[in-house]
Amino acid sequence: MIVALAGGVGGARLAVGLAAVLPPGALTIVVNTGDDFEHMGFTICPDLDTVMYTLAGVNHPQTGWGRAGETWNFMNEIRRLGGADWFQLGDRDLAVHVLRREALHRGLPLSTVTLDLADRFGIRHTILPMSDTPVRTRVKTMVGGNKGELAFQDYFVRLRCRPRVTGFRFAGARSARVPAALARIMRGCVDAVVICPSNPFVSVAPIFAVPAIRTWLKARTFPVLAVSPIVGGVAVKGPAAKMMRELGLKPSTLEVARHYGKRVDAWVIDQRDAHLRERIAHLDKPVLVADTLMTNATKSAGLAQRVLGFAQQLKNVK
Amino acid sequence: MIVALAGGVGGARLAVGLAAVLPPGALTIVVNTGDDFEHMGFTICPDLDTVMYTLAGVNHPQTGWGRAGETWNFMNEIRRLGGADWFQLGDRDLAVHVLRREALHRGLPLSTVTLDLADRFGIRHTILPMSDTPVRTRVKTMVGGNKGELAFQDYFVRLRCRPRVTGFRFAGARSARVPAALARIMRGCVDAVVICPSNPFVSVAPIFAVPAIRTWLKARTFPVLAVSPIVGGVAVKGPAAKMMRELGLKPSTLEVARHYGKRVDAWVIDQRDAHLRERIAHLDKPVLVADTLMTNATKSAGLAQRVLGFAQQLKNVK
Numbered sequence: 001m002i003v004a005l006a007g008g009v010g011g012a013r014l015a016v017g018l019a020a021v022l023p024p025g026a027l028t029i030v031v032n033t034g035d036d037f038e039h040m041g042f043t044i045c046p047d048l049d050t051v052m053y054t055l056a057g058v059n060h061p062q063t064g065w066g067r068a069g070e071t072w073n074f075m076n077e078i079r080r081l082g083g084a085d086w087f088q089l090g091d092r093d094l095a096v097h098v099l100r101r102e103a104l105h106r107g108l109p110l111s112t113v114t115l116d117l118a119d120r121f122g123i124r125h126t127i128l129p130m131s132d133t134p135v136r137t138r139v140k141t142m143v144g145g146n147k148g149e150l151a152f153q154d155y156f157v158r159l160r161c162r163p164r165v166t167g168f169r170f171a172g173a174r175s176a177r178v179p180a181a182l183a184r185i186m187r188g189c190v191d192a193v194v195i196c197p198s199n200p201f202v203s204v205a206p207i208f209a210v211p212a213i214r215t216w217l218k219a220r221t222f223p224v225l226a227v228s229p230i231v232g233g234v235a236v237k238g239p240a241a242k243m244m245r246e247l248g249l250k251p252s253t254l255e256v257a258r259h260y261g262k263r264v265d266a267w268v269i270d271q272r273d274a275h276l277r278e279r280i281a282h283l284d285k286p287v288l289v290a291d292t293l294m295t296n297a298t299k300s301a302g303l304a305q306r307v308l309g310f311a312q313q314l315k316n317v318k
Numbered sequence: 319m320i321v322a323l324a325g326g327v328g329g330a331r332l333a334v335g336l337a338a339v340l341p342p343g344a345l346t347i348v349v350n351t352g353d354d355f356e357h358m359g360f361t362i363c364p365d366l367d368t369v370m371y372t373l374a375g376v377n378h379p380q381t382g383w384g385r386a387g388e389t390w391n392f393m394n395e396i397r398r399l400g401g402a403d404w405f406q407l408g409d410r411d412l413a414v415h416v417l418r419r420e421a422l423h424r425g426l427p428l429s430t431v432t433l434d435l436a437d438r439f440g441i442r443h444t445i446l447p448m449s450d451t452p453v454r455t456r457v458k459t460m461v462g463g464n465k466g467e468l469a470f471q472d473y474f475v476r477l478r479c480r481p482r483v484t485g486f487r488f489a490g491a492r493s494a495r496v497p498a499a500l501a502r503i504m505r506g507c508v509d510a511v512v513i514c515p516s517n518p519f520v521s522v523a524p525i526f527a528v529p530a531i532r533t534w535l536k537a538r539t540f541p542v543l544a545v546s547p548i549v550g551g552v553a554v555k556g557p558a559a560k561m562m563r564e565l566g567l568k569p570s571t572l573e574v575a576r577h578y579g580k581r582v583d584a585w586v587i588d589q590r591d592a593h594l595r596e597r598i599a600h601l602d603k604p605v606l607v608a609d610t611l612m613t614n615a616t617k618s619a620g621l622a623q624r625v626l627g628f629a630q631q632l633k634n635v636k
Binding site: 040041071073074077078080081082083091092094095096098099101102105117120121 | 401435
């Protein structure tokens with residue numbers, strides 16, 4: 001059993017690769033829900049949907065969110081009627097949100113709803129939210145000398161990541177309830193945990209912030225491998241590099257490795273960062289250098305294969 | 319002040335005519351909410367939306383429900399994902415439903431939500447639901463010798479009006495709360511009430527079933543005029559004639575006039591039913607013969623003009 005920890009795009013791309021090379025039943029993708037929020041009466045789960053749409057092959061190939069071939073007649077009408085139009089909900093995307101709300105309203109936990117939706121999309125691997133109770137990422141900011149705190153989507157979508165970040169808070173994390181299906185997996189035999197190339201601060205940190213997951217990882221008997229989300233000093237997608245700078249860290253694979261510290265046992269870094277191999281190895285972390293830019297499904301599967309081979313190697317050493 | 323009582327299409331068409339010839343502030347359209355139901359987490363108000371869309375000029379000209387130039391990408395996706403697809407919600411139509419649910423969820427009464435939506439559509443006349451609390455039409459049926467009771471939309475949409483009707487029940491009517499804005503109008507000076515050519519059993523009867531409205535109409539000092547929904551023995555639209563037959567009534571303007579009895583003071587009947595003029599007049603009801611088939615906005619306005627002239631005449635006589 002391989003457990004992948006995933007945020008949005010980077011997570012989804014590696015998940016697609018892992019799903020291509022692992023049989024159903026041998027892969028669980030645990031997805032960040034810190035970005036989730038309530039909007040227009042819907043529970044929006046950006047990372048869960050990105051992973052689900054990508055695994056189903058219906059994701060928009062460019063944007064990193066939403067559906068391919070999406071239409072916007074609902075949204076245009078909302079705009080015409082003076083409704084909130086800062087967060088885009090496509091006509092097809094709405095179907096998932098309506099079904100999700102109905103099911104949550106019936107009292108089903110988010111994990112059950114997620115498994116059901118994935119099933120409707122024909123996905124045979126297991127996608128689970130990190131928590132069945134709301135965990136909400138709050139972004140601490142400094143704007144013009146004034147401290148502030150923003151809901152994640154306010155920061156990410158409405159303000160387009162412009163405010164300077166000073167830290168994060170994961171509201172609800174302390175009392176987060178891990179899905180029963182995930183608790184079962186954590187009690188069972190896990191071969192490796194793979195941290196996908198997702199934002200360390202707002203995609204992976206919220207997962208670590210869930211007490212049951214943190215405790216489980218601390219007491220691990222399996223290796224934790226991480227694929228660096230920083231390649232050549234820049235984030236492949238999203239604000240990770242900008243956040244690192246604002247937090248006083250140099251955006252680099254090395255700095256990300258230092259940031260994760262003991263939480264990661266081995267690193268997969270991009271070939272463009274091969275020169276950092278020795279310095280990361282000095283942190284006592286085995287390093288695999290690979291082509292980590294998953295620009296298509298074949299490259300995703302290729303990287304997944306190498307990551308899994310590396311995990312096998314580490315296990316044999318242990 | 320003219321108060322129109324309206325159901326769906328017939329109500330909407332006369333309302334458009336009345337709106338064309340009356341200044342805003344001189345027309346209130348009270349709409350049946352007995353057809354309303356909860357579906358996919360939305361409060362669906364078929365008659366309110368038909369009236370609103372028609373007054374806004376965005377209604378579908380053929381179907382009698384929904385929007386012109388509607389698209390179905392949401393619905394097709396719901397179907398693909400195995401969701402409930404028996405009730406059609408178009409992509410543009412969804413905008414109204416999402417905004418309505420949000421507002422109702424904030425605790426606003428349906429009347430406030432309706433006035434706000436109408437405002438967003440640029441409608442300058444007053445559209446009000448007959449009740450701010452749920453009234454739900456239940457259709458009593460006889461199928462294969464078995465008595466049954468159906469929710470209105472189950473009867474109307476899912477079963478396409480096939481079951482034989484034996485009666486109706488308006489659940490919630492007894493405790494229905496008339497909107498504050500309507501209560502104000504009822505306390506004020508009303509020149510006439512116009513019953514639009516809507517289904518007597520499932521569009522107008524639910525409005526009569528609201529105690530405050532019934533009491534107000536009983537104690538009236540203004541004339542109540544009705545435009546017959548039956549023309550030449552058939553319903554212009556919908557199951558009114560079928561229902562009359564099943565209830566043991568001959569589908570005719572005369573029978574409708576008998577059915578309404580004292581609740582109506584004067585009748586507007588179609589020129590195709592001119593031969594019934596005398597027999598209706600024998601019920602002690604003044605009759606106006608007119609072209610009541612409102613196949614376009616000009617004809618709607620023409621009929622409205624004649625109805626209002628007739629009301630003026632009746633008032634002068636009184």
